[in-house]
Amino acid sequence: MLLYAILATGTVFAPSHAQSKHHQDVFLEIVNKAVIKNGEMFSLQLIQAKLILALFAFSQGEYNRASDHCGSATRIASGLRYDTEEGVPTIEDQGPLDFDLSRDMLVECRRRTVWAAYLMDRLSCCWSASVTTVNRSDCHLRLPCAEAAYEAGHVTLTPFVLGSPNNNKESQPSSPRESSEVGSFGYLVEIAAIFSEVMSAAGRGRTQPPTKNRSTPDAFRQDVLGRLETWDHLMKRHVRQDRDGREKASAFHILYHYTAIVLDRYVHYLEMDQQRIGARARRAHEHAPQLLALVQRIREQSNTKHDPWLRFVMLNPFSGFAITAALDVITAAGLVSSLMGHESPVMSLIASVIPVLESLKDHWHSGRQQHQIFDQRLRALLGVSSKASEFNGAYFFGHPLQSSIDLDQDITYGLPRHRYFEAMGWDETLHEGEFQRLD
Numbered sequence: 001m002l003l004y005a006i007l008a009t010g011t012v013f014a015p016s017h018a019q020s021k022h023h024q025d026v027f028l029e030i031v032n033k034a035v036i037k038n039g040e041m042f043s044l045q046l047i048q049a050k051l052i053l054a055l056f057a058f059s060q061g062e063y064n065r066a067s068d069h070c071g072s073a074t075r076i077a078s079g080l081r082y083d084t085e086e087g088v089p090t091i092e093d094q095g096p097l098d099f100d101l102s103r104d105m106l107v108e109c110r111r112r113t114v115w116a117a118y119l120m121d122r123l124s125c126c127w128s129a130s131v132t133t134v135n136r137s138d139c140h141l142r143l144p145c146a147e148a149a150y151e152a153g154h155v156t157l158t159p160f161v162l163g164s165p166n167n168n169k170e171s172q173p174s175s176p177r178e179s180s181e182v183g184s185f186g187y188l189v190e191i192a193a194i195f196s197e198v199m200s201a202a203g204r205g206r207t208q209p210p211t212k213n214r215s216t217p218d219a220f221r222q223d224v225l226g227r228l229e230t231w232d233h234l235m236k237r238h239v240r241q242d243r244d245g246r247e248k249a250s251a252f253h254i255l256y257h258y259t260a261i262v263l264d265r266y267v268h269y270l271e272m273d274q275q276r277i278g279a280r281a282r283r284a285h286e287h288a289p290q291l292l293a294l295v296q297r298i299r300e301q302s303n304t305k306h307d308p309w310l311r312f313v314m315l316n317p318f319s320g321f322a323i324t325a326a327l328d329v330i331t332a333a334g335l336v337s338s339l340m341g342h343e344s345p346v347m348s349l350i351a352s353v354i355p356v357l358e359s360l361k362d363h364w365h366s367g368r369q370q371h372q373i374f375d376q377r378l379r380a381l382l383g384v385s386s387k388a389s390e391f392n393g394a395y396f397f398g399h400p401l402q403s404s405i406d407l408d409q410d411i412t413y414g415l416p417r418h419r420y421f422e423a424m425g426w427d428e429t430l431h432e433g434e435f436q437r438l439d
Contacts, residue, residue: 001034002045005052012059012363013315028056042080044098047073047113054120058317061365063127070124073117074134082110084140085160104155112144115189122196125203126321127366136193143186150183158182162190162234187235188252194227195259202266202405217267224263232256250298251313257291258322260284261329269411278423281411285424288329289349295323296352314356317364323353324370324402331377332412333396333420336436339385347385350378373401380438393434394421 008027014020031049038046054069074083081087088110091097097106121134142158149156162182201220235252264284269277302310313319330346338346357374360367377397384395396417400410407414411423417435421427 001031001038002049002052004031004034005049005056009052009056009059012056042076044080044082044110044113047076047080047082047117050076051113051117051120058127058366059364067124067128070117070120074114074121077114077117078134082114083134083138085142086140088114088141102153105150105153108145108150108155111141112150112185114139114141115144115185119189119192122192123318125196125199126318143182143189145186146181146183147185149181156181158186162186163230182238184238184252187231187238188255191231191235191252191255191259194224194231195255195262198224198259198263202262202409221263224259228256228260250294251309251316251319253294254291254298254313254319254322257287257294258325260287261291261325265329265412266405266409267411268409269415270408274419274423277411277415277419278425281415281420281423282425284329284412288326289345291322291326292330292349292353295319295356296349299352299356314359315363317360317366320357320360320364320367320370321402323356324374327353327374327377328401328403329412331381331397332400333394333417333424335394335426336384336392339381339395347381350381354378370402377401377439384436384438393436394426395436395438396420397439398437399439 004027008024008031011020011024011027014023031053035046035049035053050069050073054066054073057063057066057069077083081090088107089103091103091106097103099106099109101109118134118136118139140160142160143162144150145156145158158181232253235256261284264280264287267280269280272280298310298313301307302314327350330349334346338344354374357367357371361371380397381395394417398413400413403410403413412420415423418427
């Protein structure tokens with residue numbers, strides 16, 4: 001069952017021809033029959049097969065089916081009590097252990113499988129507005145250990161949370177075997193948790209009126225900023241110790257910048273003064289080019305080092321959502337002069353990430369959508385830049401590239417253009433008539 005799920009998903013990356021589609025159909029038929037047959041017998045393999053099928057469904061644009069598979073995987077894990085530190089070591093029979101792993105490695109494999117389900121559930125907010133299945137507080141598990149230790153079979157006990165053990169009794173060392181050596185996977189889990197909270201808060205704003213207590217959204221923002229700063233500090237310390245490589249740390253910072261963009265872009269700005277609006281608009285705009293520059297560096301490294309991990313980052317479909325969000329911000333509006341010349345920062349960043357979107361569209365339904373919608377925007381930008389001699393004012397787009405948030409909660413697109421340019425400090429030489437809408 002698990003093997004054929006892997007084979008079916010592998011066809012997503014095979015050359016596109018009739019034989020690959022035939023193999024895909026054969027593999028899917030086998031794995032679907034196996035899932036039905038084994039549905040009443042919860043197992044580690046069933047959880048993993050469900051997660052892989054969720055990824056396959058996502059690649060085909062079947063987002064509801066993907067969420068269903070992912071939710072099913074988390075429920076099975078909960079039924080087996082793999083989401084608790086008391087449940088993962090439980091081994092009922094005396095037969096061979098799954099995958100012929102040692103006892104310690106099997107326990108860690110179960111932990112990592114649950115965290116993988118949690119990660120997919122958290123990241124599903126990129127494409128779905130549905131409520132996530134499991135909360136961070138529901139996972140009473142230690143964070144994944146370092147990958148090298150796991151692969152070598154020397155599993156160490158890690159804390160339940162990142163940070164100082166004194167902040168959480170559960171994370172205090174309880175035996176000489178416990179260490180604070182959390183693997184890169186653990187850092188990804190924590191930044192994904194923050195990201196999901198921020199996305200959920202933005203989504204809730206569509207159905208909730210602006211709060212009368214202005215301290216509430218500010219308090220949430222300050223809490224998230226503090227957690228992002230803490231995560232960033234711990235991640236950089238992790239990199240200095242060089243446990244899992246600098247490339248993984250860089251990849252995880254894509255999600256860090258994406259979280260910061262969403263946090264400051266989506267807010268009920270109608271109840272805010274111009275000073276706070278300006279601070280939020282500028283901060284969102286600052287993180288967008290940082291994210292794209294980071295993607296550019298990772299792409300350059302993948303081309304020179306031929307590292308499988310770096311290639312995985314470039315083919316990761318969730319990177320496409322982050323790249324699109326960043327492009328959405330930096331191209332929303334600006335001075336026509338900023339698009340001119342070979343040294344244009346905006347056009348340079350765009351040129352550096354377009355190959356990534358092109359590679360994603362070959363394998364993922366979401367990648368094809370993102371490439372198509374940004375191609376239209378790029379054509380509009382090139383069109384106005386070619387006529388700069390006739391019109392040298394400012395440009396703007398009235399609709400975002402890919403967003404389900406209402407404009408009255410979107411600072412980047414919802415603000416009147418003259419107020420947005422004022423917030424960004426671009427209004428000194430412009431007048432109302434010098435704005436040109438491109439969509």
